Amino acid sequence: MQEVYASAISIRDQLRTLGGITPEIHEAATNLYIELRKIDSSLSIRTGPPIINRYTSPRPVVCGDGENQTITDEPFSNYFNDPIRVSYLVDWILLVLPIIRAVKAGGDLPTDRDGSGFQAFFDRLMDTYANELKHLPVDDVITSADLQILQLLCDSLKSAVAHYLKGQPSIAYNVLAAAIDKFDGYIPLDSIASDISSRAKDLYKIRVSDDLALNKMDMLHIPFQQRGKASTNRYSIPGLPCLYLGSSPLICWEELNRPNKEKIHTSLFVAKDELNFLDFSVPPMVFVKRAQEIFEMVFGPNQEEVNQLSELYNTMKLYALLWPLIAACSIRVKNxxxxxxxxxxxPQLLLQWVQQSEKYDGICYFSTKIKHYNFQNIAHFRNYALPVKSCRDEGYCTEIQNLFHDWTAGVPWPIFELHKGTVPGGGNGKESALIEVVDNVKIYYHQTDFCKLESFLHSVLYPRM
Incomplete structure (x- = not known):
């Protein structure tokens, strides 16, 4: 790849100097594309996707007229006579492809542990990714300063795990908090903080209970006087009450390991705009595929397109730099x-950092229980963890309650079963999401009872929400 990067840089510099296409640039761009296809086939200039842009799609060549008229793609030999197309190729190689290759090299998430000890596995996960980013073309997307902050994050994550395993949780937290604070000073974490207004305001909670009914407060976090029930979970500090929500009843059910539906109670929470999360909710493979699609759609010379591309590059860089932290929170439990x-x-140390933060109310993250993600279905598989921001002897956190317009009492599944025949499954913008929670068994979300449960909570139980 280093030779491909070097060729792209050379062509870019020539194009900027000469301001147009010369036979030498045309030949170099054509040869560069051919070499790129041998290494990475994700970019294609032939018909149809992935290139669907008006500037970069092959132009139709019309021959003859009437019944004898034929329409074919323009010859490949002519393709790189256009400076916009050459720029497209160069920008793809220098600004998009390196991030995609780095994230893919780190591996898809969530990930599974191998047979080695956790520290060895974790260190290898961090080192593999950091070393991959060192091979990127420096100063195009990732700068030398970026690599330094990335290495600091990787080293701090490894150190935090090591201290924790030595029985030094306070040192582990201090190491991680210092690294996150320094990262925040370098690239504000507000950049990835997801204001809930950019997501759906409708969030859900499921509780498993033998009780016939659960009131509103039963559906909030564990009350302070029962904090002993706050056990250890991925984003849960033992003894610290926390409100866990999902973007759909389905993901709540999955997170509870698919309990008997006859014992579940579901509640709808409607969030205020002020609810703010640290957003780790997009898996890497979904992110890189979507980034590629956006690049292909918006690439062009006018200022609006240039601004969109600049925003895309910044988002890609931020995701690449944060991948180690996202990965560290997305390892499936082995035992x-x-x-x-x-x-x-x-994840627990990060939740502690958020709990002490004045900026964030919680963490939004993708589930480790789901294997088959795509850009359409991730909206149904987001989890939310909101730690309490106050400490009392009894009762509930006022700060958490103030983050919602309202929420419903728990609805037992048998009660929903009585009404589901009268509730439509679609109509909530979720018709096109194809989900696969069981391998090789696909279904559209709006066809499931969980989607009908959402509609029931809205239209029957609480129509004002």
Missing amino acids: RNDPFKPEYII
Whole structure:
């Protein structure tokens, strides 16, 4: 790839100097594309996707007229006579492809542990990614300063895990908090903070209970006087009450390991605009595919397109730099029956950092229980963790309650079953999401009972919401 990067830089410099296409630039761009296809086939200039842009799609060549008229693609030999197309190729190689290759090299998430000890596995995960980014063309997307902050984050994550495993949780937290604070000073984490207004305002909670009915407060977090019930989970500090929500009843059910539906109670929470999350909700493979699609759609010479591309490059860089932290929070549990799960070390430390933050109310993250993500269905598979911001002897956190317009009492599944025949499954913008929670078994979300449950909570139980 280093030779491909060097050729792209050379062509870019010539194009900027000469201001147009010369036979030498045309030949170099054609040869560069051919070499690129041998290494990475994700960019294609032939007909149809992925290139669908009016500037970069092959132009139709019309021959003859009437019944004898034929329409074919323009010859490949002519393709790079257009400076916009050459710029497209160069920008793809220098600004988009390196991030895609780096994130893919880090691996898809959530990830599974191998047979080695957790520290060895974790260190290797961090080192593999950091080393991959060092091979990127420096100063195009990722700068030398970016690499330094990335290395600091990787080293701090490894150090935090090591201290925690040595029985030094306070040192582990201080190491991680210092790294996140420094990162925040370099690239404000507000850049990835997701204001809930950019997501759906409708969030859900499921509780498993033998009770016939659960009131509103039963559906909030564990009350302070029962904090002993706050057990260890991925984003849960033992003894610290936390409100866990999902973007759909389906993901809530999945997170609870698919309990008997006859015992579940579901509540609808309607968030205010002020609710603010640290957003780790897009898996890497979904992110890179969407980034590629956006690049292909918006690439062009006018200022609006240039601004859109600049925003895309910044988003890609931020995601690439934060990948180690996202990965550290997205390791599937290897030994689920063990009381201590090392896979929870970093997520719990991060939740502690958020709990002490004045900027963030919680963390939004993708589920480790789901294997088949795409850009359409991730909206249904987001989890939310909101730690309490106050500490009392009894009762509930006022700060958390003030983040919502309202929420419903828990609805037992049998009660929903009585009404579901009268509730439409669609109509909530979720018709096109194809989900696959069981391997090789696909269904559209609006066809599921969980989608009908959403409609029931709105239209029947609480129409004002």
